[in-house]
Amino acid sequence: MSEQRILKGVARSKGHTAGEALVSEQPLSWAPFTIPNDTGIISIFGHKLTGQSVKDKIVVYPTVSGSTTGSIGLFFKVKESKVGPRAIICRKVHAIDLGGAIAAEIPAVDSLDADPIHEIRTGDWVEINAPQVGKQAIVTITRKA
């Protein structure tokens, strides 16, 4: 048995993908010195998810924090070293992460009709359908019973 829930938001970067959620209550930085480009392992001072991998995850977090190099870090981890996430979902996608998501060609979604940090749990299966920038994105959350 599994439980499914649908949220609607806005596509900031477009795409269609699905994957397992990794949810961070704290802001996140994709910079190479906070999530190394060769490992994809979170290594942030004072961050609860330090030690966890972002590879192939749908990463859900409030918004960016830290270095502007988060854009190129996100791009590189997805496109070059293949340890990056499949998509990002934020309360607000900051331009630092948006630039990276567009270059990485992965969906970036925000402005959901419920708080994604509370609605999505780590381990949930999340599907994102975000066909057009600035238009509606559908986020389908499936939780195993």
Added chain:
Amino acid sequence: MRLAPYEQEMLDGKHGEAKRIAMERLVDFGVAVNAEEMAKLSNVHYGICALMPRSVPEYSKYELGQGPLFEEFIEMGAKVTDDPTCLCTTDPLFLQLDKYAEPGYPWNHRHYKMPPVIYAAVERGYEACKEMGVILTQSCTPQFNTVIPKKGEYVVSVESSYAAYINSILGARANRENTVTLIYAAITGVHPKYGTMLDENRRAQVIFELADEVKENMVDPADWAALGAAMAIKSDNRVPAVLNLPLPIPNEAAKLLTACASPGMNDPMMHLIGLSPESPTLEAAFGGKIPKDVDRFFITLADVKEIYQMLCSAKSDKVDIVHVGCPHLTYYEIRQMARLIDGKKVNGNVYCWAQTDTPSYYLAHHHGEAQVIERAGAKIYHSTCFGLLPLRDWGSDLNIATNSFKGIKLFGGQGQGWMFGAMPDLINAAVTGKFVSTRWQ
């Protein structure tokens, strides 16, 4: 987006393939951030790239991510904009190139040695950027010696602390810019106008009033960093207005106060009432009227002290590295350090590093402070950010003492223990090998 005639010509390919591609991607980004038009820039401040083949085993460890973006432009022989009103400058990278082989520096010491292939990659990137027409400032504080944007000008910057200084002290306009479109901005000289470039996003949203005890006790650079950090954390990404600053404040205080932007504030704007060009009064900071329900915080010395404690993660008082210069030391800070270290000797188990920009480095050599620092066994170097090196390879049994909130928040999650202290305590730690904080005791 609405484009000016020359921007449209770039997009149509009338000024070459590089400008066409760059313009196309800038428009894509502009649409994504709902920008209505482009801003004509007076400065594009980006990082240089390290160029290495993808077959190099260390490729993913060292490549920050801009190399692949630069690649296509370098291959087509592209140049940065030749508009004389737009300077293209750079942030620091991994090492001071002419000191690669010398021991005792962040890139060559007993805990770590930069592989030759990375040195070669930085050198190649340096030459390629020069060929593109970039001015290689390699500074995270270009506002002090190289580029001084004027009120109302638009800048795109990889360097958050520079962006915050531009907005808050100089009255020019910059975001903490995403590091993908910066290269396209360098090629074209324009960037979508959005975020903190727009009036509506620059206005204050929260008020901080400094207690008189704060005003009277800001004496060390670390105090200003801690004060900035305290406000940045409480602001929760709202633009702060700050009352009761001890004006006038030194340049270094302005630098460190605003440098909290990178780890603490996503919109790099602080209204320092009576100092920021747009904020002669609190009302002006809010764009005319202060909302009745605005959040107000009263900042006391306890808030400053709390940051000192929060930034200490080391499990013992043993110090392996003392690092100052994040953001780059000004010449005045180098003088302060030289005065404190003159006649002393750095402990044989400790590295003591002073990081600065190229003009200040040569000024300090010219006037002798650099020699004082090196005679004591410390190292002074330029054009570098040690935090960009893979600190996680240096081992976890390593404690680093610094006065940088920014440094700890950005680079401090890689296994080392950190200590945050005032300059006299840092110099004392370098000499004795033990860190004891005497500030706020």
